Amino acid sequence: xxxxxxxxxxxxxxxxxxxxxxxxxxxxxxxxxxxxxxxxxxxxxxxxxxxxxxxxxxxxxxxxxxxxxxxxxxxxxxxxxxxxxxxxxxxxxxxxxxxxxxxxxxxxxxxxxxxxxxxxxxxxxxxxxxxxxxxxxxxxxxxxxxxxxxxxxxxxxxxxxxxxxxxxxxxxxxxxxxxxxxxxxxxxxxxxxxxxxxxxxxxxxxxxxxxxxxxxxxxxxxxxxxxxxxxxxxxxxxxxxxxxxxxxxxxxxxxxxxxxxxxxxxxxxxx
Amino acid sequence: xxxxxxxxxxxxxxxxxxxxxxxxxxxxxxxxxxxxxxxxxxxxxxxxxxxxxxxxxxxxxxxxxxxxxxxxxxxxxxxxxxxxxxxxxxxxxxxxxxxxxxxxxxxxxxxxxxxxxxxxxxxxxxxxxxxxxxxxxxxxxxxxxxxxxxxxxxxxxxxxxxxxxxxxxxxxxxxxxxxxxxxxxxxxxxxxxxxxxxxxxxxx
Numbered sequence: 001x002x003x004x005x006x007x008x009x010x011x012x013x014x015x016x017x018x019x020x021x022x023x024x025x026x027x028x029x030x031x032x033x034x035x036x037x038x039x040x041x042x043x044x045x046x047x048x049x050x051x052x053x054x055x056x057x058x059x060x061x062x063x064x065x066x067x068x069x070x071x072x073x074x075x076x077x078x079x080x081x082x083x084x085x086x087x088x089x090x091x092x093x094x095x096x097x098x099x100x101x102x103x104x105x106x107x108x109x110x111x112x113x114x115x116x117x118x119x120x121x122x123x124x125x126x127x128x129x130x131x132x133x134x135x136x137x138x139x140x141x142x143x144x145x146x147x148x149x150x151x152x153x154x155x156x157x158x159x160x161x162x163x164x165x166x167x168x169x170x171x172x173x174x175x176x177x178x179x180x181x182x183x184x185x186x187x188x189x190x191x192x193x194x195x196x197x198x199x200x201x202x203x204x205x206x207x208x209x210x211x212x213x214x215x216x217x218x219x220x221x222x223x224x225x226x227x228x229x230x231x232x233x234x235x236x237x238x239x240x241x242x243x244x245x246x247x248x249x250x251x252x253x254x255x256x257x258x259x260x261x262x263x264x265x266x267x268x269x270x271x
Numbered sequence: 272x273x274x275x276x277x278x279x280x281x282x283x284x285x286x287x288x289x290x291x292x293x294x295x296x297x298x299x300x301x302x303x304x305x306x307x308x309x310x311x312x313x314x315x316x317x318x319x320x321x322x323x324x325x326x327x328x329x330x331x332x333x334x335x336x337x338x339x340x341x342x343x344x345x346x347x348x349x350x351x352x353x354x355x356x357x358x359x360x361x362x363x364x365x366x367x368x369x370x371x372x373x374x375x376x377x378x379x380x381x382x383x384x385x386x387x388x389x390x391x392x393x394x395x396x397x398x399x400x401x402x403x404x405x406x407x408x409x410x411x412x413x414x415x416x417x418x419x420x421x422x423x424x425x426x427x428x429x430x431x432x433x434x435x436x437x438x439x440x441x442x443x444x445x446x447x448x449x450x451x452x453x454x455x456x457x458x459x460x461x462x463x464x465x466x467x468x469x470x471x472x473x474x475x
Contacts, residue, residue: 064461209389
């Protein structure tokens with residue numbers, strides 16, 4: 001027989017709230033932060049035909065949070081006719097990046113090899129970032145599908161970071177730090193980030209010092225960006241669920257503290 | 272519904288079943304995740320590293336200089352036997368030496384010099400008014416550093432400064448925890464959205 005403990009009721013409460021919010025599907029306006037606006041302005045101001053590197057530096061486990069972020073960035077860049085080079089510094093992000101790039105490229109009628117390429121994964125991320133600063137074709141002699149780079153027209157005029165307008169690292173960990181330390185500091189390439197909310201405090205000091213050009217983070221960052229590109233998506237849909245779940249957590253913390261202090265007082269009065 | 276969505280949906284529910292208690296369905300899904308992740312990593316590493324960067328350039332393009340990293344790599348396997356384990360020290364020494372050489376200047380510049388210069392900014396704006404955010408950052412850096420200064424007892428000015436430093440630390444921990452909660456909620460919301468839309472077709 002199913003026996004529910006207090007923690008099960010807490011999980012159940014969260015599940016009911018999130019499902020209820022998703023089914024209701026009420027969307028509301030959210031304010032756009034300066035960091036998100038900065039990334040939007042960067043991509044928006046690039047001339048047509050500029051080339052950006054999008055690096056999928058995340059694991060598959062963070063896909064629910066990473067996917068909305070990646071989609072908004074890819075949609076904006078493809079809509080502005082910016083050429084994209086896809087890479088991955090974590091093996092697990094490789095397949096995800098390829099799938100997302102192809103999906104969005106199809107939406108905008110982009111052609112592989114001309115409008116975008118996917119070079120795939122390279123291990124030893126520091127060596128990979130440094131090596132790309134010298135020569136991208138030598139670092140990736142073949143693309144993800146095993147096609148020689150000589151057969152990819154997009155890469156004919158791209159040698160290294162000098163021919164790149166910037167790098168956008170889509171990350172769930174500290175790999176963006178390596179883009180900053182080796183890509184930005186050593187080669188002067190402009191690095192921006194689309195990261196999970198948990199990593200935002202890690203990158204805030206780099207953003208404040210200007211080492212990181214722009215950053216969008218978490219489901220909220222995706223929702224802000226969706227508003228800027230005027231297109232709905234998982235970020236906007238998830239905002240009500242995120243709001244009610246946060247209120248739920250705050251209530252739990254308050255209730256937990258009240259129970260704790262009452263128990264403490266009772267114990268003291270008994271002794 | 273395609274097979275991929277069906278498998279993803281069933282496995283998501285299997286993992287979520289752990290919220291009730293540990294069970295064989297959860298164990299199976301967890302083992303599958305570990306096995307698939309390792310298998311995927313091995314295949315990608317083999318094709319993108321061993322084949323692309325070593326075997327193909329060496330055998331087809333005749334880049335004989337790659338024999339050196341090949342030998343260094345093979346020496347690493349010496350660790351598996353007591354008599355040959357000394358050989359593995361050579362590639363490890365090369366790795367540590369080159370790694371430190373590459374990392375130290377880059378980290379010193381990016382993590383220390385650039386961060387210090389960003390902290391030491393003018394305290395007043397061009398209009399002569401105090402820049403509150405810069406003052407707060409400077410105060411936070413100095414008081415937090417004083418908290419980690421252990422060569423003197425935390426008494427008097429140093430003690431007060433260290434206490435203020437702990438408040439800044441608490442604010443940082445609180446912010447980080449808040450963002451982490453937000454991140455985990457986003458992940459959960461993402462999976463619920465997948466279950467409701469793609470898997471169960473309850474929502475659009």
